[in-house]
Amino acid sequence: MQFPDESSAAKAATELEDTDFRVAAEQNAPVLLPKYQNAHAHWRPGIPSLGSTLAIGRYVLYLNVGLPDPDLAQLVSVTEQVYDRQLPMLDKLPSLTRRQILELELDPHQVLDRTLVESRRAEPESESFAAWGLQGYLNRQFNATALQRAFETAGADGFGQSAISLVIRTRDRDAAHDLAPILLRPPLDEIASADPVPKIPNGNCAEHTNLSRIDRRERRFTCAITYNRYVSLVGSEQLIDAHQLAAAQYALLANTW
Incomplete structure (x- = not known):
């Protein structure tokens, strides 16, 4: 504080x-x-x-x-x-002035601009609409040690989270492509392959088979997509819903400057 x-x-x-x-x-x-x-x-x-x-x-x-x-x-x-x-x-963190506190950027890495939301009225909220750098995002993860090396290797520096989507900015297209399968199969989770997203390149999906052990915010099915330097994860209780969310997220990434 x-x-x-x-x-x-x-x-x-x-x-x-x-x-x-x-x-x-x-x-x-x-x-x-x-x-x-x-x-x-x-x-x-x-x-x-x-x-x-x-x-x-x-x-x-x-x-x-x-x-x-x-x-x-x-x-x-x-x-x-x-x-x-x-x-x-x-x-390494100079304390902020009263003015600087008011001028803090909500989305310094412009990842929330690319994050799929359920409503355009989404407002900043720590669980359902927020952006972090690497350190901030790792502080929210139970398997932070395992993920840190993957994120650092990919040059991941911006994380945007909505209620239905996570968008990560990496170093470049190749880094995003390499990071996606790691995120789709996180440590400690029991994962089975699921049908990929139709007509979306590299739109792979997985099914969580140990739902009792995963975080309650997770869903049964998760899909990972990449576009340029960005990786996104979406999930749902039903695979068809996860596919539709992934397609919508891909379209948003492809049409965002």
Whole structure:
């Protein structure tokens, strides 16, 4: 979280910790992070989670780390590892002015312009109509480690998500073509081949055969199409619907500058 100045960030970090701690003040216990002694942290002994806040400049980091076992030393170690990775990223991200916050672009990579929507009245919304760079999109994925290498190899830098379609901008046509089959068969999913999209080049489809394990936003059938440097995924409970969505998405990509 970003705050107007360093003092308000420090105050917010303290108040967030105090509020969280008081939820179960009799059971919670303060925790010291040796590498980040200016961080606030606490846990409930016997419960395998640790909460922490840390003010860095105008930013406040708010973490909740959970592990299978209530091992305090391990919880502290993982929390410090998160800070180890997060703080250098913030060093590369200058805080925004009040004006810059208002001027942030909704679609800097112009992927939402190419994303199929159910209604032209679609408005920005984190689940059904939003755009991200690579880091933002990976933060939404359960299999981020497996996907990251594929995205980096393809030079994927822009991701647009609507309620019915995902559009990814890659380095070039060849990169899009190579990425599509990887996305169609994501790690950990049990996939069977399905009939391709009629009359659409490289419009391949797959059926998820382990619906109980996949994310609830997924559909039984998924189709992947490519056009120039773009890859798109669409899905539906019925294959004919997935084919129709894929054809519509292909037409949109082909007719968008």
